[in-house]
Amino acid sequence: MSETDNSGPLRLVAPDQGANAARRRQYSRRTFVGVSLAAGLAVGLGGRGSAAAAATGHTSPSWTGQDPFRLGVASGDPTPDGVVLWTRLAIDPLAEDGAGGMPSQNIDVSWQLARDPQFRHIVRSGVAPAVPEWAHSVHVEVEGLQPGHEYWYRFRVGGHLSPVGRTLTSPAPGNHRDLHAVAVSCSHYEGGYFTAYRHAAEENPDVVFELGDYIYEGAGVAGRFRVHPGSTCVSLAQYRARYALYKNEPETQQLHAAAPWIVTWDDHEVQDNWAGVYDKNGVPSDAFAARRAAAAKAYYENMPLRRASIPNGPDIKLYRRLRWGSLADIHVLDERSFRDRQAGNTNGSTWWFSNRKDEYNSPNRTILGAEQRAWLLDGLRQSRATWQILPQGVFFAKRDITAGPVETLGSDGWDGYGYDRDSIRDTWAARRHNAVVLTGDVHMHFANEIKADFANPDSATVGVELVTTSVTSGDDGSDTVNGGATVLAENPHIKFIQNRRGYVRMKYTRDELRSDFMSMPYVQRPDAPISAAASFVTPAGAPAMHRV
Incomplete structure (x- = not known):
């Protein structure tokens, strides 16, 4: 299918910068995103405002007196011939009813995809409906593109044009092109500015892995x-408003527009430490099922996901497989929706236990669910890619936090579901894969080797785990780690x-993985610098963490 599209250029109204104007001006030119670029395009396209609308034959409805693209744009889940494009219309993003100030009617949204940020060479265009039932979100699944190419995209409603986003398609099968990626997790609005997103955008990555806790649901x-404005999120309106709060941050919009995202969720998108049908306290109920349904719908509305992930009540399919040529197979996991309740959990207040080895390792308990586990094991067995990348939420390696012979392990991470962990590890080890587990959740950087037998430190290293620290959760953090010396000694x-x-920055090649643990000294001011706190090389064919 040819990429040629003869659609003419769109004209625009410069977006309203709103309360975050000062920080929006910090956007990097290299990310092709934000108000500054949109305004520049307005000049290049020959005007703006009502004159622009008249020139293109479009008139603006009365409600578009304000910019409807205040939540930005995004793309995700790249394939060799396509990508998902996303936006959500909102003229009043923080409206308490979650509707973003939009009317209760369908709205046609035009979109364009081009080979250049000036949109001289448009290759795809169309019109997609934004409907109130889905919070006026738009998910466009573009197909027929060239493998391994860079593209730019934008949306229009009436005389308003969105910021411009950059996206990529993945390489064709057989292509071993390098993969430059970043991994982020745990962006807590109450903790500080999302400066890490700005720095990550300036890396100009091929892919952003979002590993969960994109929002925090608490009051x-x-x-x-x-x-956080408002109370704890329980209803659909509350979750929608909370996503709008987070997406209204300029740094969030900058990173979304910089590269395609591959997303999964952890717990705070619903409730802290939830587990399948169980709430934090281990109690299934109709009320919690309704809360999960609201959270799942709001998550889909706000993420660049394909139709396959449209939720059905509380059920949403987030586990899926993507490929980066022949270099990497990416097995995205959902370790919340199908898990059994955490071992020993009785009141939602204790998550660390000693002497529960039999319960933790029981084959009758699962973190993935039988269907997802079978899907993952089958994919690992069949893969011929150089790297196996597993983006997911919670700590995978063993982590004993008590000195001496008594082991104290966490029940919420994979330590609490040893049978699933061993099955996955043993499968990739048997195939001699270069396995890389990507993890968030714990608000600290960890560089972990995955052992063939965690009880025997001298056993073979069969994979690695890169745990990214938080974007802001835990506030500024510190130069000390409580109990860190014990954890290093025991593990x-x-x-x-x-x-x-x-965040964690990665470069995957045919020969090695380079991982850099990027760190900032503070987040409660928006001007924090960033640098690599530690860097490691993992050779292909000999997965281990070698510090450089």
């Missing part, structure tokens, strides 16, 4: 650096821990 806490496979904020 505002007085005395925090900045406070020799853990090679690095650090308690600052940031």
Whole structure:
């Protein structure tokens, strides 16, 4: 299918910068995103405002007196011939009813995809409906593109044009093109500015892995650096408004527009430490099922996901497989929706236990569910890619936090579901895969080796785990790690821990993985610099963490 599309250029109204104008001006030119670029395009396309609307034959409905693209744009789940494009219309993003100030009617949204950020060479265009039943979100699944190419996209409603986003298609099968990626997790609005997103966007990555806790669902806490408006999210309106709060941040919009995202969720998109049908306290109920349904719908509305992930009540399919040529198979996991309740959990307040080895390792307990586990094991067995990448939420390696012979392990991570972990590890080890588990959740950087037998430190290293620290959760963090010396002593496979904020930067090649644990000294001011706190090389064919 040819990429040629003869659609003419779109004209625009420069977006309203709103309350975050000062920080929006910090956007990097290299990300082709934000108000500054949109305004520049307005000049290049020959005008703006009502004159622009008249020139293109479009008139603006009365409600478009304000910019409807205040939540930005995004793309995700790239394939060799396509990608998902996303936006959500909102003229009043923080409206408490979650509707973003939009009318209760369908709205046609035009979109364009081009080979250049000036949109001289448009290759795809169309019109997609934004409907109130889905919070006026738009998910466009573009097909027929060229493998391994860079594209730019934008949306229009009436005389308003969105910011411009950059996206990519993945390489064709057989292509071993390098993969430059970043992994982020745990962006807590109350903890600080999302400066890590800005720095990650300036990396110009091929892919962003979002590993969960994109929002925090809790009520505002007085005395925090900045406070969530409203109460704890339970209803659809509350979850929609909370996503709008997070997406209204300029740094969030910058990283979304910089590269395609591959997303999964963890717990705070629904409720802290939830598990399948069980709430935090281990109690299934109709009320929690309704809350899960609201959370799943809001998640889909706000993420660049394909139609395959449209939720059905509380059920949403987030586990899926993507490929980066022949270099990497990406097995995206959902370790919340299908898990059994955490071992020993009785009141939602204790998550660390000793002497529960039999319960933790029981084959009758699962973190993935039987169907997802079978899907993953089958994919690992069949893969011929150089790297196996497993983006997911919670700590995979063993982590004993008590000195001496007594082991104290966490029930919420994979330590609490040893049978599933061993099955996955043993499968990739038997295939001699280069396995890389990507993890968030714990608000600290960890560099972990995955051992063939965690009880034997001298056993073979069969994979690695890169745990990214939070974007802001835990506030500024510190240069010390409480109990860090004990964790390193009791777990020799853990090679690095650090308690600052940031993200993990990765470069995958045919020969090695380079991983950099990017760190900032603070997040409660928006001007934090970033640097690599530690860097490691993992050779292909000999998966281990070698510090450089």
